[in-house]
Amino acid sequence: MRRSSLLAFPLLAAMGSIFLFVFSFFLFTLSLFLQVEAAKSRSYPQITVMGMVYCDTCSNNSFSRHSYFLPGAEVRIDCMFKAISPRTTEQISFSVNRTTNKFGIYKLEVPSVDGVQCARDKAFGNSCRASLISSSSSSCDMPGFRTTSDEISIKSRKANLCIYSLRALTYRPSKKDIALCGK
Secondary structure, X not given: OOHHHHHHHHHHHHHHHHXXXXXXXXXXXXXXXXXXXXXXXXXXXXXXXXXXXXXOOOOOOOOOOOOEEOOOOEEEEEEEEXXXXXXXXXXXXXXXXXXXXXXXXXXXXXXOOOOEOOOOOHHHOOEEEEEEEEOOOOOOOEEOOOEEOOEEEEEOOOOOEEEEEEOOEEEEOOOOOHHHHOO
C-alpha cells in the first residue's frame, strides 16, 4: 500500500463523522418541514417534543469524530403545559417513554389540548425535559448528560405547530480508549 493512501484513512474517518452529523441534521430539518406541511391542514395546535441521544466515545462532552448516534436508546419525557381558556386555567402534566430511531432521534407528538398554546419562553409555564433510561449499546452504556430541560422552541407562523427541541443526551463507554481518543 502506498504511504499517501494510508494517510487518507483518518481523513476519511473524520469526513464520515462530519457527513453523519450533517446527514442527521438534514433528516431532523426535513422532519420539521414535513410536520409543518402536515400541520397546515389542521386547525388545532400541534406540539412536538424532539431530541437525540449519542455515544460520546471520547468522553469530551461534545460530538466528536468518534461519536455516533444511538438507535434504540430509551428516554423518558416529562412535560408540563398550562392550558388557558376564557373560564379556567389548568395545568397538564404527563410522562412518556420513547425509543430513539435509527438516527438516534426520539420524538413525542402531544395530542391537541384545548387552551394549550406554544410558548417561546419558560415564563409562560410550558416546559419539557428528557432523561436517559437505558442504552441500546453494551459498549456505550455509562450515562453522560442524563437529563436535559434546555430547549429551543420553534413556532411556525403559517401552521399551528410548535416544536420543543431538547439538548442532546449522551452515553459514554465505561473505559476511554486512549488509542482512539488520546489522553
